[in-house]
Amino acid sequence: MEPIVFQPFFRPQIWGGRRLAAHLNKPLPPEGRYGETWEISGHPLHVSVVARGPWAGTPLPELWRRHAGEIWGHAGPCPETFPWLIKFLDCEDLLSVQVHPDDAAADRFRPGERGKTEAWVVLHAKPGAILYTGLLPGIDAAALRQALDEGTVERCLHGFHPRPGDCVYLRAGTVHAAGGGVLLAEIQQPSDATLRLFDWNRLGPDGKPRPLHRDAALAATDWSLGPVLPRRDEPGKSGHAVLLDCPFFRIHRIRLPAGEQACLAGFRGGMAVWTVVRGEAVLRTSQGRYRFPLGVTVLVPAACEVEAWENEGREGATLLGYTPPGCRLSR
Numbered sequence: 001m002e003p004i005v006f007q008p009f010f011r012p013q014i015w016g017g018r019r020l021a022a023h024l025n026k027p028l029p030p031e032g033r034y035g036e037t038w039e040i041s042g043h044p045l046h047v048s049v050v051a052r053g054p055w056a057g058t059p060l061p062e063l064w065r066r067h068a069g070e071i072w073g074h075a076g077p078c079p080e081t082f083p084w085l086i087k088f089l090d091c092e093d094l095l096s097v098q099v100h101p102d103d104a105a106a107d108r109f110r111p112g113e114r115g116k117t118e119a120w121v122v123l124h125a126k127p128g129a130i131l132y133t134g135l136l137p138g139i140d141a142a143a144l145r146q147a148l149d150e151g152t153v154e155r156c157l158h159g160f161h162p163r164p165g166d167c168v169y170l171r172a173g174t175v176h177a178a179g180g181g182v183l184l185a186e187i188q189q190p191s192d193a194t195l196r197l198f199d200w201n202r203l204g205p206d207g208k209p210r211p212l213h214r215d216a217a218l219a220a221t222d223w224s225l226g227p228v229l230p231r232r233d234e235p236g237k238s239g240h241a242v243l244l245d246c247p248f249f250r251i252h253r254i255r256l257p258a259g260e261q262a263c264l265a266g267f268r269g270g271m272a273v274w275t276v277v278r279g280e281a282v283l284r285t286s287q288g289r290y291r292f293p294l295g296v297t298v299l300v301p302a303a304c305e306v307e308a309w310e311n312e313g314r315e316g317a318t319l320l321g322y323t324p325p326g327c328r329l330s331r
Contacts, residue, residue: 017092073302126181173222
């Protein structure tokens with residue numbers, strides 16, 4: 001099988017901006033604030049469609065039904081549906097203070113949805129941008145409820161100023177928000193279940209406050225989770241790094257100096273999703289060579305016999321990779 005690229009979906013958001021075009025070359029509509037681009041999705045809100053090649057026009061669920069074994073490979077039992085939702089986020093303004101439920105809470109408060117554990121990788125951050133990731137030690141339901149009543153929720157949240165390369169793991173049940181000009185790559189369980197605690201007293205596009213779900217969000221919060229700290233490696237260090245390994249996915253990063261390559265022998269036999277977040281790169285397989293520019297996300301089926309990522313440009317290239325848990329890269 002060949003690598004597969006899907007048509008992205010651009011989702012307007014009140015907290016979004018225009019940097020998906022400026023930093024990732026996304027062809028946004030000429031006007032409007034866009035907070036998300038859904039790169040690969042089987043979620044009913046938007047089902048990704050293959051952009052080109054032999055399966056052009058095929059929806060992801062149909063492709064998965066017909067070729068799941070070839071796509072997934074041997075990385076454990078094959079899931080019934082595509083297991084992730086891959087996004088970019090442009091948080092020009094602040095996201096609401098929110099919680100994503102686990103499976104049990106989703107069944108209770110968002111029937112038909114799954115739980116939503118997710119992870120962010122920071123691509124760009126303006127001075128003063130902030131990520132709120134978890135509650136401060138000692139904050140319980142009573143303290144958070146009082147802060148919500150008083151409009152002082154920030155004093156309950158762990159916050160930090162992000163820098164490019166930071167990786168943040170947000171388990172379902174983690175209170176969080178982000179904003180102030182931060183661009184993120186996101187992988188998550190395939191769910192759109194969000195429970196808002198606080199929305200900064202702003203009005204929605206219709207001139208009315210957006211709905212809050214305070215009681216449900218408090219019930220879905222995992223009070224055992226404290227502050228979430230970013231995972232950082234050495235800035236600018238070339239080669240391969242594993243940023244995160246969790247029960248749902250593994251995140252890889254490859255930095256390629258000009259003229260260098262990274263062997264992908266360790267990925268053979270298992271599905272991977274790759275996205276180019278700096279420069280451009282060439283994927284070499286036994287079937288041919290495929291060039292991918294900045295901002296493109298590609299699903300690489302297990303049946304695609306990958307050999308290496310190559311950087312033929314004059315500047316460095318960076319790729320983020322998502323694989324099933326435990327997949328390793330061979331050098």
